[in-house]
Amino acid sequence: MRTQVAIIGAGPSGLLLGQLLYKAGIDNIIFERQSADYVLGRIRAGILEEVTVALLNEAGVGERVQRDGVVHHSIELVFAGARHPIDVHGLTAGKVVTAYGQTELTRDLMEARAAAGLTTIYEAGNVVPQGFDGEQPFVTWTIDGATHRMDCDFIAGCDGFHGVSRATVKDRVREFERVYPFGWLGVLSDTPPVSPHAIVYGNSERGFSLCSMRSLTRSRYYVQCPLDDKVEDWSDARFWDELRRRLDPALAEAIVTGPSIEKSIAPLRSFVAEPMRFGRMFLAGDAAHIVPPTGAKGLNLAATDVKYLSTALISYFKDSTNEGIDSYSGKCLSRIWKAERFSWWLTSLMHRFPDTAGFGQRMQDAELDYLVHSRAASTVLAENYVGLPL
Numbered sequence: 001m002r003t004q005v006a007i008i009g010a011g012p013s014g015l016l017l018g019q020l021l022y023k024a025g026i027d028n029i030i031f032e033r034q035s036a037d038y039v040l041g042r043i044r045a046g047i048l049e050e051v052t053v054a055l056l057n058e059a060g061v062g063e064r065v066q067r068d069g070v071v072h073h074s075i076e077l078v079f080a081g082a083r084h085p086i087d088v089h090g091l092t093a094g095k096v097v098t099a100y101g102q103t104e105l106t107r108d109l110m111e112a113r114a115a116a117g118l119t120t121i122y123e124a125g126n127v128v129p130q131g132f133d134g135e136q137p138f139v140t141w142t143i144d145g146a147t148h149r150m151d152c153d154f155i156a157g158c159d160g161f162h163g164v165s166r167a168t169v170k171d172r173v174r175e176f177e178r179v180y181p182f183g184w185l186g187v188l189s190d191t192p193p194v195s196p197h198a199i200v201y202g203n204s205e206r207g208f209s210l211c212s213m214r215s216l217t218r219s220r221y222y223v224q225c226p227l228d229d230k231v232e233d234w235s236d237a238r239f240w241d242e243l244r245r246r247l248d249p250a251l252a253e254a255i256v257t258g259p260s261i262e263k264s265i266a267p268l269r270s271f272v273a274e275p276m277r278f279g280r281m282f283l284a285g286d287a288a289h290i291v292p293p294t295g296a297k298g299l300n301l302a303a304t305d306v307k308y309l310s311t312a313l314i315s316y317f318k319d320s321t322n323e324g325i326d327s328y329s330g331k332c333l334s335r336i337w338k339a340e341r342f343s344w345w346l347t348s349l350m351h352r353f354p355d356t357a358g359f360g361q362r363m364q365d366a367e368l369d370y371l372v373h374s375r376a377a378s379t380v381l382a383e384n385y386v387g388l389p390l
C-alpha cells in the first residue's frame with residue numbers, strides 16, 4: 001500500500017492537513033489511535049483567529065463557522081471587582097476573533113473527509129513512523145492483531161503531545177518546558193453565555209476565572225484550581241458559587257447556571273520541541289508545542305503549522321522545490337515562540353501563584369492597571385490576541 005503523505009493523528013492538525021493536501025490533489029491517509037467518537041468527545045479550544053478561519057475556508061470547510069461562529073470585537077478583563085473592556089477590533093485596525101468550538105471544527109473536517117472518500121484508519125494500534133531519515137519512509141500499524149505497512153513520500157506527525165512521532169525522535173529533540181502550579185477546572189453547560197460577545201478573563205484574590213462560550217445557548221467557564229483537586233470534589237453548585245465569587249458583582253448576578261454537561265481539570269504547560277523536521281517526517285501542532293490555554297493559542301498555532309506544512313508539501317509535489325520543506329521548522333518556530341511568550345505572559349498576569357505574595361502581587365496589580373489605561377499596552381495585548389501575521 002502506498003500514499004503520498006501518511007498523517008499520524010486525526011485531531012485538528014491532521015484533519016486540516018489532509019483536507020488542504022486533498023484540495024491540491026495530493027493523496028493522504030490518516031492513522032488515528034482512537035475512535036472518531038472519542039476524538040469528537042474531547043472538549044478543548046473555542047476561539048479562532050482570522051488566519052484559522054481563512055484556512056478553514058481555503059480547505060473548503062468554512063461554511064458552518066461562517067454561519068454559526070460568533071464574532072467577537074473585544075475581550076474583557078476583570079480585576080479588583082471591576083470590568084475593563086479591551087477594544088480588540090479598534091486597536092488592531094479591524095481584526096476580530098470567532099467563538100467556534102474545536103469539536104465543531106473537527107466534525108466539519110471529518111465530514112468533509114468522509115464526503116471526499118478519503119481514508120482515515122481509526123483505532124489503529126501501535127502506529128510507528130519509520131525510514132524517514134532515508135528516501136523511503138513508511139508507517140506500520142496493527143488492527144486486530146495483524147501488522148500492516150503503508151509506504152509514503154512524507155510522514156506528518158500530527159499526533160498531539162502524547163503521540164508517537166516526537167517520541168520516535170526523542171534523542172534528537174531539544175525540549176523547552178514550563179509547568180504551572182495550578183490547573184483549570186472547566187465546565188460546559190447548555191445555558192446562555194453571560195458575555196456572548198466578549199470572552200471575560202478574571203483575576204481575583206480567589207484565583208483566575210474565564211467566561212467563554214460555544215454558541216449563544218452553550219457556555220464554557222473555567223476556574224483556576226489546585227493541581228491535586230479531583231473533578232468529584234467539584235459539585236455543580238460549588239463550581240457556580242466559586243465562579244461568581246471571582247467576578248464583578250454585575251457579571252456574578254447575570255450568570256445563568258444549569259447542570260454541567262462536561263467537567264474536567266486540565267494542567268497548564270508551556271512546551272516547545274526543536275526542530276520540527278526530521279528528514280521526511282514533520283511534527284505539527286501539539287506534537288511539537290503546548291501553550292497554557294490563557295489566550296487561546298493552541299489550536300490556532302496548530303492551524304498555522306499546517307498552513308506552512310501544506311504549502312511546503314504542495315510546492316514539493318507541484319513545483320519540485322525543497323525550499324518550503326527546508327524552511328518549515330524555522331518558520332514555524334519563529335511564530336510559535338511569540339505565541340509561547342504571549343500565553344506565558346497572560347498566564348502569569350491573570351493567575352494567583354502560590355509563591356507570589358507581597359511584592360509580586362503589587363507588580364501584577366500595577367501591570368493590570370497599566371494595561372487597561374495605556375493604549376500602547378492594550379494594543380500589545382490586542383494584536384497578540386487576534387494573532388500575529390503569518
Ligand code: RFL
Nearest residue numbers: 009011012013033044045159160163285286296297298299
Ligand atoms: P490533538 O488534538 O491532541 O490531536 C492529536 C491526535 O493524535 C492522536 N494520537 C495518535 N494517533 C495514532 N497513533 C498514536 N500513537 C497517537 N497518539 C495520539 C490522538 O488521539 C489525537 O486524536 O492535537 P492537534 O491536532 O495538534 O490539535 C491541537 C489542539 O487540540 C490543541 O492545541 C488545543 O486543543 C489545546 N487546548 C486548547 N487550546 C485553545 O486554544 N483553547 C483551549 O481552551 C484549549 N483547551 C487544549 C484545551 C488542550 C487540552 N489537552 C491537550 C489536554 C484543553 C485540553 C484538555
Ligand code: PHB
Nearest residue numbers: 045046212293294295296
Ligand atoms: C474556551 O472557550 O475554551 C477558551 C476561550 C479562551 C481561552 C481559553 C479557552 O483563552
